[in-house]
Amino acid sequence: MSEKLSIEDYPLSEKRPELVAGRRGKTLSEITLEGVMGGKIQMEDLRITSQALRFQAEIARRGGRPTLAENFERAAELVEVPNDVIMSVYELLRPGRAADKKELIQAANDLRRDYGATRLAAFIEEAAEVYERRGLYTFRF
Numbered sequence: 339m340s341e342k343l344s345i346e347d348y349p350l351s352e353k354r355p356e357l358v359a360g361r362r363g364k365t366l367s368e369i370t371l372e373g374v375m376g377g378k379i380q381m382e383d384l385r386i387t388s389q390a391l392r393f394q395a396e397i398a399r400r401g402g403r404p405t406l407a408e409n410f411e412r413a414a415e416l417v418e419v420p421n422d423v424i425m426s427v428y429e430l431l432r433p434g435r436a437a438d439k440k441e442l443i444q445a446a447n448d449l450r451r452d453y454g455a456t457r458l459a460a461f462i463e464e465a466a467e468v469y470e471r472r473g474l475y476t477f478r479f
Contacts, residue, residue, distance in 0.1 A: 343393055345401040350393055361387055388414040408457070415455035423449075431465060433474040442466035 347353045355366045360383035373379040395410035416424060427445050430436045443466055450459040469475055 343396045343400065345397060347393075348397050348401070350390065350397075357393060358390055359387065361385055386417065388417040391417065412455075412458045412461060415449075415453065415458045419449065419453050419455060419458075423453075427462065431462070433469070434476060436469070436475055438475050439466045439470050442469065 343354070350358050351366060359365045360369070362380065362382050364379065364383040369379055369383060391410045391414035395407040395414065398404075398410060399407035427449070430441055430445055436442050442462055446459040446462040446466070449455040449462070
């Protein structure tokens with residue numbers, strides 16, 4: 339990451355607004371009611387970017403919150419994953435929904451291969467191991 343951030347930069351939207359931009363590159367100062375009403379602002383301009391989430395991760399890590407930083411890093415990977423894929427994986431992660439460990443491992447492999455989501459894939463693989471140890475593949479509902 340080329341930008342050096344510290345805990346004092348939080349919240350970015352107030353302290354470092356020049357670093358916050360939407361997916362089409364529009365900065366916070368360009369997102370106005372006039373722009374919305376005039377059709378110059380689209381939903382893509384309002385969605386969080388992986389870069390913004392990585393900035394948040396850096397701030398969290400520098401603030402002594404490594405677990406929060408890891409969550410932001412996984413979230414940064416999710417930005418490029420389609421909603422239907424996210425919901426499918428979410429459903430598999432609910433206890434009793436995946437038939438066996440192989441289903442979660444396949445979901446992790448797909449995320450890694452199709453979207454480069456390596457951190458998220460590792461998280462799901464870890465969940466697959468825990469589910470196996472705790473017997474959470476048994477259909478419950």
